[in-house]
Amino acid sequence: MKTIALFFMLYTFTSSVFGLEFKNFKIKMMPPGAKVSLIYGDIYNQDLTSIHLQEIKSSIAELEIHEMIAEHGQMKMRKIPSLEIGANKTVALSPKGLHLMLIGLKRDLNLNEKIDITFKIKNELKTISVPVVAID
Numbered sequence: 001m002k003t004i005a006l007f008f009m010l011y012t013f014t015s016s017v018f019g020l021e022f023k024n025f026k027i028k029m030m031p032p033g034a035k036v037s038l039i040y041g042d043i044y045n046q047d048l049t050s051i052h053l054q055e056i057k058s059s060i061a062e063l064e065i066h067e068m069i070a071e072h073g074q075m076k077m078r079k080i081p082s083l084e085i086g087a088n089k090t091v092a093l094s095p096k097g098l099h100l101m102l103i104g105l106k107r108d109l110n111l112n113e114k115i116d117i118t119f120k121i122k123n124e125l126k127t128i129s130v131p132v133v134a135i136d
C-alpha cells in the first residue's frame, strides 16, 4: 500500500506544470517614451527532459527571445526562435547574454509595478508577475 501511495505522489510531482522554476525575474525600468525594455532572470528546469520555450506573452508589449553575439568585434543582440533549457539545468537571462525583450511598449513603465508574463510550454500556460526595477 505504501508503495502505491509513493508511486502516485511521484507521478503527481513529475506531471506538475512543466517543472520549471522562475527565479529573480525583473524588468528593466526605462525612461518615459521608451519603446523597448529587457527582462532578466533564471529559469530552472527540474524535469528529466529538456524544455523549449517559444511563446511568451504580455499585455504591455510583444516579447522576443534574444541572444548576444560578437560581430566585427561588437556585441549585438539577435532574435532566436526558442530557448532550450536542458534537463536539470538553469538558464540565466542576463545583461551579457540571453534575455527577453519587450518590443513596442504600449505605455511607460512605472518603477516597482508588476507585469504579468505568460509562458506557454507543452500546451500549458504559466504566468509570473515580474517587478519593474532600476538596472544599470
Ligand SMILES: [Cu+2]
Binding pocket: 066, 077, 078, 099, 100, 101
Ligand atoms: Cu534584446
